[in-house]
Amino acid sequence: MAQGTLDFSPPKTTWIDQVRYYMPTILIAIIVLGLWELLVWMFNIQQFLLPKPSAIIIEVVRETYLATSGESILFQAAGATAWSAVGGFVVGSTLGILVALMTARWTIVSEALLPLAIAANSVPIIAFAPIMNNWFGLTNPASKIAIVSIIVFFPVMINTVRGLTLVDPMQLELMRSYAAKPFKILFALRIPNALPFVFSALRVTSSLSVIGAVVGEFFGGPRATLGVLITQEASGFNFARAWAAISMAALIGISFYLLVLLAERRLMPWHSSLRESA
């Protein structure tokens, strides 16, 4: 390698490259929706079995129009569910990271807690949703935030502990050679080392938190929440509206995941998954 002649800047990407990159995905999505529309029309499938995509889209557009005057229950519901999911995500991941930091400081605690946490993580925590509804009250958003927090807590905590403890022994010896204090080792080595682990947990739990919020609402909640809206509209045979609510939940889940991904790229520009361009 000749020194100074290397160009490490990532190759320039224009919007045309971007379109070219996502084109196959977009095309497949359009084809699937088209086939769906066509099949429902061809076999004359009843709308309570499967509504046409166009009917769902019309419903969403209609609600969007209502939303401008603040009368859209669909958008109110989406907002409420999104807040439950985000609230639970923030509370759960903050607690998970804090507990992990504490247990990593006292290895004995982490060794005692980790098996329990791993066991708890394999429990279908969503089954506790009715209990949380009783504890905090059916219409209190805290009941949904609580169930989402518990769902988010365990994967985040387990992964953070792993990231804090799975440090290259040579890196630790380097710190020892500098006679570095444990506190300094934590901040200069263990925490940056844990970041990729933490983010892989956050990516998974960002989707889980939306699932948690919606399923929590299936067991009851205020009318303007997606879970309640889906069950009500489905039992009232307004399937296009139920599907519109499902699409909103999907949209929230996807945007939430993308936000976490964006934060990851911002915070960890060094991470290997982002190096392909070099």
Added chain:
Amino acid sequence: MDVTVETKSVSSAAKPVVIAARGLFKVFTPSDNEAVTALQNVNLDIHAGEFISLIGPSGCGKSTLLRLIADLTTASQGDLMVNGKSPHKARLDRDYGMVFQAATLYDWRSVLQNVQLPLEIMGYSKKDRDNRAHQMLELVELSKFANHFPWQLSGGMQQRVSIARALAFEPSILLMDEPFGALDEFTRERMNMELLRIWERTGITVIFVTHSISEAVFLSSRIVVMSPRPGRITQVIDNDVPYPRAFETREMPQFFEKVTIVRELLREAHEAL
């Protein structure tokens, strides 16, 4: 030849002793196995400004000896003094810089920030950190890459950053554990040249673990030949190949002579097993 060896050893003996090992033993006792004697009765004096290579096959205890000096492990028996202190005290005083087999750079830090790491830990001011780190990058000729990240550098460049980092706080001793073992032959020879240049400019005492005979002969002022089972020093050879050494040095008769001597010693030790 005898004469030059004499004067060389006299001149180095006049310099203060940096490392003094007396009757050093290191025994590992794995729980499921019988005890392994990694080092047996090691006696060695290293003087200020020397370039010492520890050479021998795997299991001869060369890395263990280095780790004892670095206080990364403790001796089972015997005395070891580093700068007239216990290795523990010397480590707390940051008397040595260490370069490992791998560059062990932090992925999340730029090249400059990696060099600043020890300075941060040791509480240097921001201004000192910047000045020293830039100086060190200049020393290893990587100034242009200050703002790059480790993964953007080749293996040889990464190891040079690691050397800059080890020298940043001006330790009096540089400990190197097979630092160029993972590099290709060409890069390795260039790195050897670079290391000699740094050694000559800084006057630092270098203790260098290697299993390459030509590397040991090319670099060091004295070569400590070690043999395994149990790990011990077979012989210490004064290396009178004249400094400054350059690419042509590898073609000098004296160089071949020394390489042959070391090779013979290593083979004898091997056959004695």
